Amino acid sequence: EQCKESYGAIRAFGSLGWVVGSYIVSNIVSKIGYRYIGFFYSTIVVMICVVCHFIDDAVKIDKTKIQLSDVKLLFDNKKYVVLILILFCTFMMQNSLDYVIIDKLNILNATAKQVGYYWMTIGLVELPLMFMGNRIAKKLGYSNMLLFAVAIYGIRFVLYGFSNSVTSVILISLMQSMSFPIVQIASKHLIDHETPQQLKSSGQLI
Numbered sequence: 001e002q003c004k005e006s007y008g009a010i011r012a013f014g015s016l017g018w019v020v021g022s023y024i025v026s027n028i029v030s031k032i033g034y035r036y037i038g039f040f041y042s043t044i045v046v047m048i049c050v051v052c053h054f055i056d057d058a059v060k061i062d063k064t065k066i067q068l069s070d071v072k073l074l075f076d077n078k079k080y081v082v083l084i085l086i087l088f089c090t091f092m093m094q095n096s097l098d099y100v101i102i103d104k105l106n107i108l109n110a111t112a113k114q115v116g117y118y119w120m121t122i123g124l125v126e127l128p129l130m131f132m133g134n135r136i137a138k139k140l141g142y143s144n145m146l147l148f149a150v151a152i153y154g155i156r157f158v159l160y161g162f163s164n165s166v167t168s169v170i171l172i173s174l175m176q177s178m179s180f181p182i183v184q185i186a187s188k189h190l191i192d193h194e195t196p197q198q199l200k201s202s203g204q205l206i
Contacts, residue, residue, distance in 0.1 A: 022117075022119035025037065026113045030111070101118070137186055142193075150179075192204070
Protein backbone atom coordinates (compact mmCIF):
# COMPACT_ATOMS: atom_id res chain seq x y z
CA GLU A 1 0.00 0.00 0.00
CA GLN A 2 2.84 2.37 0.83
CA CYS A 3 4.55 1.66 -2.51
CA LYS A 4 1.26 2.27 -4.34
CA GLU A 5 0.80 5.65 -2.70
CA SER A 6 4.46 6.56 -3.29
CA TYR A 7 4.66 5.23 -6.87
CA GLY A 8 5.06 8.69 -8.44
CA ALA A 9 7.94 9.63 -6.14
CA ILE A 10 9.63 6.26 -6.76
CA ARG A 11 9.16 6.60 -10.54
CA ALA A 12 10.61 10.13 -10.36
CA PHE A 13 14.05 8.63 -9.78
CA GLY A 14 13.71 6.93 -13.17
CA SER A 15 13.11 10.34 -14.76
CA LEU A 16 16.05 11.76 -12.85
CA GLY A 17 18.27 8.96 -14.15
CA TRP A 18 16.99 9.71 -17.66
CA VAL A 19 18.08 13.35 -17.25
CA VAL A 20 21.57 12.46 -16.01
CA GLY A 21 22.01 9.72 -18.62
CA SER A 22 20.91 12.01 -21.47
CA TYR A 23 23.43 14.65 -20.40
CA ILE A 24 26.30 12.17 -20.10
CA VAL A 25 25.55 10.33 -23.35
CA SER A 26 25.12 13.52 -25.40
CA ASN A 27 28.49 14.76 -24.16
CA ILE A 28 30.20 11.43 -24.85
CA VAL A 29 28.81 11.36 -28.40
CA SER A 30 29.72 15.01 -29.05
CA LYS A 31 33.31 14.63 -27.82
CA ILE A 32 34.40 11.10 -28.73
CA GLY A 33 31.61 9.72 -30.92
CA TYR A 34 29.46 6.61 -30.57
CA ARG A 35 32.33 4.16 -30.07
CA TYR A 36 32.27 4.21 -26.27
CA ILE A 37 28.51 4.20 -25.70
CA GLY A 38 28.51 0.41 -25.39
CA PHE A 39 31.21 0.54 -22.74
CA PHE A 40 29.30 3.22 -20.82
CA TYR A 41 26.06 1.22 -20.78
CA SER A 42 27.86 -2.03 -19.94
CA THR A 43 29.39 -0.35 -16.90
CA ILE A 44 25.98 0.91 -15.78
CA VAL A 45 24.39 -2.55 -16.26
CA VAL A 46 27.10 -4.22 -14.16
CA MET A 47 26.58 -1.64 -11.39
CA ILE A 48 22.82 -2.21 -11.46
CA CYS A 49 23.26 -6.00 -11.26
CA VAL A 50 25.53 -5.63 -8.23
CA VAL A 51 23.08 -3.32 -6.44
CA CYS A 52 20.07 -5.53 -7.27
CA HIS A 53 21.87 -8.52 -5.76
CA PHE A 54 21.68 -6.88 -2.34
CA ILE A 55 18.05 -5.73 -2.57
CA ASP A 56 15.39 -7.85 -0.88
CA ASP A 57 12.64 -9.14 -3.15
CA ALA A 58 9.04 -8.03 -2.65
CA VAL A 59 6.98 -10.09 -0.23
CA LYS A 60 3.60 -11.17 -1.59
CA ILE A 61 0.64 -10.57 0.71
CA ASP A 62 -1.62 -13.06 -1.03
CA LYS A 63 0.30 -16.24 -1.84
CA THR A 64 -2.60 -17.99 -3.57
CA LYS A 65 -1.47 -19.78 -6.73
CA ILE A 66 -2.92 -18.21 -9.85
CA GLN A 67 -4.39 -20.39 -12.59
CA LEU A 68 -5.09 -19.37 -16.19
CA SER A 69 -8.79 -19.58 -15.41
CA ASP A 70 -8.30 -16.95 -12.71
CA VAL A 71 -6.80 -14.52 -15.21
CA LYS A 72 -9.96 -14.92 -17.29
CA LEU A 73 -11.81 -13.14 -14.47
CA LEU A 74 -10.01 -9.95 -15.46
CA PHE A 75 -11.51 -10.06 -18.94
CA ASP A 76 -14.98 -10.72 -17.55
CA ASN A 77 -14.76 -7.24 -16.04
CA LYS A 78 -15.89 -4.89 -18.83
CA LYS A 79 -14.48 -1.82 -17.06
CA TYR A 80 -11.05 -3.47 -16.93
CA VAL A 81 -11.18 -4.41 -20.64
CA VAL A 82 -12.17 -0.87 -21.67
CA LEU A 83 -9.41 0.56 -19.47
CA ILE A 84 -6.81 -1.76 -21.02
CA LEU A 85 -7.87 -0.74 -24.54
CA ILE A 86 -7.65 2.96 -23.61
CA LEU A 87 -4.20 2.49 -22.10
CA PHE A 88 -3.06 0.42 -25.09
CA CYS A 89 -3.91 3.30 -27.43
CA THR A 90 -2.43 5.87 -25.04
CA PHE A 91 0.92 4.10 -24.65
CA MET A 92 1.03 3.38 -28.39
CA MET A 93 0.64 7.12 -29.00
CA GLN A 94 3.27 7.88 -26.37
CA ASN A 95 5.82 5.46 -27.83
CA SER A 96 5.08 6.67 -31.36
CA LEU A 97 5.84 10.18 -30.20
CA ASP A 98 9.26 9.10 -28.90
CA TYR A 99 10.18 7.68 -32.31
CA VAL A 100 8.60 10.41 -34.43
CA ILE A 101 10.32 13.20 -32.52
CA ILE A 102 13.77 11.80 -33.32
CA ASP A 103 12.89 11.85 -37.02
CA LYS A 104 11.69 15.42 -36.59
CA LEU A 105 14.94 16.47 -34.89
CA ASN A 106 16.97 14.76 -37.62
CA ILE A 107 15.00 16.66 -40.29
CA LEU A 108 15.82 19.88 -38.43
CA ASN A 109 19.53 18.90 -38.40
CA ALA A 110 19.73 18.71 -34.61
CA THR A 111 23.14 17.92 -33.13
CA ALA A 112 23.77 15.09 -30.67
CA LYS A 113 23.85 17.67 -27.86
CA GLN A 114 20.53 19.16 -28.90
CA VAL A 115 18.92 15.72 -28.97
CA GLY A 116 20.38 15.16 -25.49
CA TYR A 117 18.89 18.49 -24.35
CA TYR A 118 15.49 17.35 -25.63
CA TRP A 119 15.61 14.14 -23.57
CA MET A 120 16.94 16.06 -20.56
CA THR A 121 14.08 18.53 -20.80
CA ILE A 122 11.31 15.93 -20.85
CA GLY A 123 12.95 14.14 -17.94
CA LEU A 124 13.22 17.29 -15.85
CA VAL A 125 9.67 18.54 -16.42
CA GLU A 126 8.26 15.15 -15.41
CA LEU A 127 9.62 15.45 -11.87
CA PRO A 128 7.11 17.87 -10.26
CA LEU A 129 4.02 15.85 -11.22
CA MET A 130 5.75 12.57 -10.45
CA PHE A 131 6.01 13.81 -6.86
CA MET A 132 2.65 15.64 -6.64
CA GLY A 133 0.54 13.87 -9.29
CA ASN A 134 -1.04 11.41 -6.88
CA ARG A 135 -2.31 14.19 -4.60
CA ILE A 136 -3.73 16.15 -7.53
CA ALA A 137 -5.36 13.06 -9.08
CA LYS A 138 -7.06 12.20 -5.79
CA LYS A 139 -8.78 15.60 -5.88
CA LEU A 140 -9.62 15.72 -9.59
CA GLY A 141 -10.06 11.99 -10.22
CA TYR A 142 -7.71 9.56 -11.97
CA SER A 143 -10.03 9.14 -14.98
CA ASN A 144 -10.28 12.90 -15.52
CA MET A 145 -6.52 13.27 -15.24
CA LEU A 146 -5.97 10.46 -17.76
CA LEU A 147 -8.32 12.10 -20.29
CA PHE A 148 -6.52 15.41 -19.79
CA ALA A 149 -3.11 13.78 -20.41
CA VAL A 150 -4.36 12.08 -23.59
CA ALA A 151 -5.62 15.45 -24.88
CA ILE A 152 -2.19 16.98 -24.18
CA TYR A 153 -0.53 14.21 -26.21
CA GLY A 154 -2.80 15.06 -29.15
CA ILE A 155 -1.98 18.77 -28.91
CA ARG A 156 1.75 17.96 -28.80
CA PHE A 157 1.52 15.91 -32.01
CA VAL A 158 -0.16 18.84 -33.79
CA LEU A 159 2.33 21.42 -32.49
CA TYR A 160 5.33 19.25 -33.40
CA GLY A 161 3.94 19.04 -36.93
CA PHE A 162 4.06 22.84 -37.22
CA SER A 163 7.41 23.33 -35.45
CA ASN A 164 10.26 24.46 -37.69
CA SER A 165 13.23 24.66 -35.32
CA VAL A 166 14.97 22.58 -32.69
CA THR A 167 14.25 25.26 -30.10
CA SER A 168 10.49 25.12 -30.76
CA VAL A 169 10.55 21.30 -30.45
CA ILE A 170 12.26 21.56 -27.06
CA LEU A 171 9.79 24.24 -25.89
CA ILE A 172 6.82 22.11 -26.96
CA SER A 173 8.33 19.18 -25.06
CA LEU A 174 7.63 21.10 -21.83
CA MET A 175 4.10 19.75 -22.20
CA GLN A 176 5.57 16.39 -21.19
CA SER A 177 5.02 17.62 -17.62
CA MET A 178 1.24 17.36 -18.15
CA SER A 179 1.13 14.06 -20.01
CA PHE A 180 3.61 11.26 -19.25
CA PRO A 181 3.65 11.46 -15.41
CA ILE A 182 -0.15 11.68 -15.28
CA VAL A 183 -0.55 8.63 -17.53
CA GLN A 184 1.95 6.65 -15.47
CA ILE A 185 0.31 7.41 -12.14
CA ALA A 186 -3.34 7.29 -13.26
CA SER A 187 -2.94 4.01 -15.17
CA LYS A 188 -1.44 2.21 -12.17
CA HIS A 189 -4.21 3.33 -9.82
CA LEU A 190 -7.06 2.74 -12.26
CA ILE A 191 -5.88 -0.79 -13.02
CA ASP A 192 -5.36 -1.48 -9.32
CA HIS A 193 -8.94 -0.36 -8.65
CA GLU A 194 -10.37 -2.78 -11.24
CA THR A 195 -8.42 -5.90 -10.23
CA PRO A 196 -9.09 -8.29 -7.35
CA GLN A 197 -6.45 -8.67 -4.63
CA GLN A 198 -5.08 -12.01 -5.87
CA LEU A 199 -4.68 -10.70 -9.44
CA LYS A 200 -2.99 -7.33 -8.78
CA SER A 201 0.29 -8.29 -10.47
CA SER A 202 -1.42 -9.97 -13.41
CA GLY A 203 -3.71 -6.97 -13.89
CA GLN A 204 -0.74 -4.59 -14.10
CA LEU A 205 1.23 -6.95 -16.35
CA ILE A 206 -1.52 -7.15 -18.97
